[in-house]
Amino acid sequence: MSGSISPLAPKSYASMPALRGLRMATASAGIKYKNRTDVLMMVFDKPAAVAGVFTRSKCPSAAVDFCRANLPHGAARAVVVNSGNANAFTGLKGREATTLTAKSAATAVGCGENEVYLASTGVIGEPLDATKFSGVLDQMHKDATGDFWFEAAKAIMTTDTYPKVATRSAEIGGVKVAINGIAKGAGMIAPDMATMLSFVVTDADIAPAALQSLLSAGVDPTFNSMTVDSDTSTSDTLMLFATGAAAEDGQTRIESADDARLASFRAALNDLLRDLALQVVRDGEGATKMLEITVTGAESDAAAKKIALSIANSPLVKTAAAGEDANWGRIVMAVGKSGEMADRDRLAIWFGDVRVAVNGERDAGYSEEAATNVMRRQDIPVKVDIGLGNGTATVWTCDLTKEYVAINGDYRS
Amino acid sequence: MSGSISPLAPKSYASMPALRGLRMATASAGIKYKNRTDVLMMVFDKPAAVAGVFTRSKCPSAAVDFCRANLPHGAARAVVVNSGNANAFTGLKGREATTLTAKSAATAVGCGENEVYLASTGVIGEPLDATKFSGVLDQMHKDATGDFWFEAAKAIMTTDTYPKVATRSAEIGGVKVAINGIAKGAGMIAPDMATMLSFVVTDADIAPAALQSLLSAGVDPTFNSMTVDSDTSTSDTLMLFATGAAAEDGQTRIESADDARLASFRAALNDLLRDLALQVVRDGEGATKMLEITVTGAESDAAAKKIALSIANSPLVKTAAAGEDANWGRIVMAVGKSGEMADRDRLAIWFGDVRVAVNGERDAGYSEEAATNVMRRQDIPVKVDIGLGNGTATVWTCDLTKEYVAINGDYRS
Structure with a gap:
């Protein structure tokens, strides 16, 4: 494995502003190695609207199954991302691990298990010992801070040679809103080592169904239009959260993706998704072009x-x-x-x-x-x-x- | 390009017997380089029954188009294979080149142009100067000899590291028949350098429609079940010819692929196709496994x-x-x-x-x-x-x- 940064890496990184309504923390839970940062926790102060698109693989990971099942509920309070173990092809034990992780996160944050979202990358076929999360998540919830995007992007890297961050601003009905996102991925898939994950958060106030329409439409010409090696991960996950904090500035909640006030937001979101997707291609394993x-x-x-x-x-x-x-x-x-x-x-x-x-x-x-x-x-x-x-x-x-x-x-x- | 032979090459080559009713010759026509063997001619003493399967590419070479057009006629007297120029993506000039080559071959052999079959590998997009074949094919027809399989297999090699030959015998109604074949290919496709070609000839007496059924059924679990790099050539060609010489030994002509007397022949043909296909995979570019x-x-x-x-x-x-x-x-x-x-x-x-x-x-x-x-x-x-x-x-x-x-x-x- 090369230790050098891709020649196609960005010349500079975006300065990532904190995003209202979201705090993050990283920690070492000892999933695979001792003393290595291997967990990222995102905490929403209030339930955020949530949308997601996932791998089309017929053999998805337990975390993907878990997220898909929670999506209809439409609200998120916590996201837990771990590296070191993909919790894929782990059968019944995989489902038990997602249940236990969600329970630990829900207890730490004080929310329902159906308000928790999970993503895992790393070795596949190896049972994930989710008991390791319990104490850790409590402390992470206490430590979580708003100005943490760059660290979060670094924490989820595997074979990536640089962290992938992007930020945009837009307006909805005259109120300024922000969109921040991170991604990881260098092979579209390489079980044991890499997978495509991306988490995007906005402070706009947008209902889950509208958010899902925006994301589903936005993914096709961006993340679904790039390929490093034609191999599709069992764990690909792209999620979009809306904290709704912009309501404090007078933004009226958007209920439908057809709302004309979404023009600026839609353009900014698609531009950000394209930015992150291209950063993944440009970090393609071994890429020089x-x-x-x-x-x-x-x-x-x-x-x-x-x-x-x-x-x-x-x-x-x-x-x-x-x-x-x-x-x-x-x-x-x-x-x-x-x-x-x-x-x-x-x-x-x-x-x-x-x-x-x-x-x-x-x-x-x-x-x-x-x-x-x-x-x-x-x-x-x-x-x-x-x-x-x-x-x-x-x-x-x-x-x-x-x-x-x-x-x-x-x-x- | 490596000059060494694939570690997966056969430890020994089949001894290839002459096949009654077929003669072959190679020559240097100066298609791309001077003094390099670049043409193979196969001549059938009497019209042979013919069957073929070709690339599924939507952008096939001019030679593939030409063969497809002649197939319904069902009889072959000559096959001309050249390397150095694929005559692919050459537009109208490509069609003119196949017409002229067929004319030259027909004149040399004394047959109709619809009894000629063509295959080309090499540079694509470069017009093929078919005038170079005219004098050469006359002489090749005169020189053609029966005991020439191994030389023919070597003549059509490009990035191949070893010649690919196979022979089988079978019986039809108690009469012994032979099947000989050659193939070339190391990448499923690599325009300018490689492509999959294979020519199989039997002395059995089998009608064209039956021959086509046998070949179409045989190709699926053999040549169409191997892949070196997932890239499909514009020129892939597999042809099966039946000279009918076994009629001299009393073999009654087979008119239908359903004929029960074909059991032994079908098994031998499929085994030979599998043998050749595996030889191609084992010579896959860069292969070690x-x-x-x-x-x-x-x-x-x-x-x-x-x-x-x-x-x-x-x-x-x-x-x-x-x-x-x-x-x-x-x-x-x-x-x-x-x-x-x-x-x-x-x-x-x-x-x-x-x-x-x-x-x-x-x-x-x-x-x-x-x-x-x-x-x-x-x-x-x-x-x-x-x-x-x-x-x-x-x-x-x-x-x-x-x-x-x-x-x-x-x-x-």
């Missing part, structure tokens, strides 16, 4: 996204990027294997502004040198026009390097 | 195959294999992301004979050392029981190593 792949002219937006992901997940496209090789033949291959409608004789392909292929042939005016210059950049825009319809999509990925193989092949041995 | 992944207990055979391919194509499963890591958590992940029905609490997983997980939990009796010993082998059997139904499938793949990244990342630069 970020590829932004835009597909236009597909039969539908869904078809465009399937083609774009076929390109983004192709090992041959990703190794070519690592080699700074403007290998558009591999793009053609990936379009062809996607299964979506494509007419070879209408395809056009660009690296940056350099059109390398058009009408199913190499572009006569194409300069290999110009294309290679684009490939030498850290951020490489790739555009493919299918020439059939109006469907478009943009997805992000990173290159596939020997370092990725080293991180994932040398890990447990 | 071969994984045989068997899924049982899925809802259907199709579901089992989708789950098996999800495991076989997972970069994290493949890098774990390279690291000799019995990382069954990544198997759970790959089952979960397949999209097929799976119940975490019924899953069981084996490496070789070592059951590592059962009923959705780590197997209590599981020995990490025993599992690691299995991972140290060159050939690693992985078995997953879904516990839901009777669907089964077996697929083959290889590990993902730094050498794969080197071969495909360093290639054009």
Whole structure:
């Protein structure tokens, strides 16, 4: 495992303001190692509205099952995130561990167990000893403080080489609201080591159903449009909480996602989700390049996204990027294997502004040198026009390097 | 690109007998380089029955289009295979090149253009100068000889580290028949360098429709059940020819694939296809391990195959294999992301004979050392029981190593 920071890491980190209605603390519960920070607790002073989207895996972790079951209740008082043990593929013991953790958190905070949310990353298949949380959570609840975002982002890192934070502000009906978020993830999944988790909190006053609509719509062009290695975690979790503290400033509660006053908030939220998602791609295991792949002219937006992901997940496209090789033949291959409608004789392909292929042939005016210059950049825009319809999509990925193989092949041995 | 032979290469090669009714020759046509063998010609003395299966890519090469168009005619007199230029993504010029090549071959052999079959591998997007074939094919037709299988297999190699040959015998109605085949391929696709091609010939007398049924049924559990890197070529081609020479020994022509006399032939053909397919996997770019992944207990055979391919194509499963890591958590992940029905609490997983997980939990009796010993082998059997139904499938793949990244990342630069 490399100890160095991704070359694609942000040059500077956002200064993260405290967010009204939320306090956080970290601690060492000794889940896997002694004296290592392995628990993050988020505490909402009053019940916060809550929304969540989770892994589509058919084998989700016990924590994902637990969160899904609590969501219809719509209110959150505490979030407990642990590293060192994913509590996935742990059967009945896994469910017992989530129950016990929720009980400990509920006792510490003084709330119902259905107001607790859980996320776990780490070794899978290993029973999680949830008794370790009991005393710890009490103390964390007492210690929790508002100005703690950066520390929280660091606490949930695994193979990440940098903490992922983002903040935005928006207005609702003239009242200023804030949105803060953190994320972790470097492989989309690598059981025992990495998984994608993200927690976003706003002080806006928004009802759970509206919050869920905003989040579900926002995740598709952001977190669900990026891929590091095509492998989907059993534990992927993205949650959005609304503390409602902005009501003190006169913000009227938003009940519906269709409310016109949400325009600014929706834009800021989507921008923040995109920011966090791109930070995850840019920390992709072994990454040296970020590829932004835009597909236009597909039969539908869904078809465009399937083609774009076929390109983004192709090992041959990703190794070519690592080699700074403007290998558009591999793009053609990936379009062809996607299964979506494509007419070879209408395809056009660009690296940056350099059109390398058009009408199913190499572009006569194409300069290999110009294309290679684009490939030498850290951020490489790739555009493919299918020439059939109006469907478009943009997805992000990173290159596939020997370092990725080293991180994932040398890990447990 | 590594110059060494795959550690998984066969310890010895089959001795390939001549096959009645077929002659072959190789030559240098100067397609990409001077003085390098780059054309293989197969000539059938009399029209052979023909069947073919081709890439499912939506962007197939001009040669694939050409073969598909000729197949309904059902008879073959000549096959021309060139390396150095894939004639893929070459638009109208690509079609002109296939027409001209077919014309040259038809003139040389004295047959119709619809009795010619073509396959090309090499650079994509580069127009193929088919005029280079004209004089060459005449001479090849004159030089063609029967005892040439091993040379033919070597002539079509690209990133392959060893030639792929196989031979079987069978009987039809008491008459002995032979089946010979060659294949090439090391990446499922790597435009500019590699693609999967295979040509199989029998001296049995079998009508085209029956031959096509046999081939279409045979390809699913063999060539379509292996993956090196999940990338599908624009040029994948598998063809089966029947010269009918066994009629001289009294074999009665087979008109239907349902004919009971085909039992021995079908078994031999499928065994040969499996042999060639496994040789391709074992020569996977950078491979040091071969994984045989068997899924049982899925809802259907199709579901089992989708789950098996999800495991076989997972970069994290493949890098774990390279690291000799019995990382069954990544198997759970790959089952979960397949999209097929799976119940975490019924899953069981084996490496070789070592059951590592059962009923959705780590197997209590599981020995990490025993599992690691299995991972140290060159050939690693992985078995997953879904516990839901009777669907089964077996697929083959290889590990993902730094050498794969080197071969495909360093290639054009």
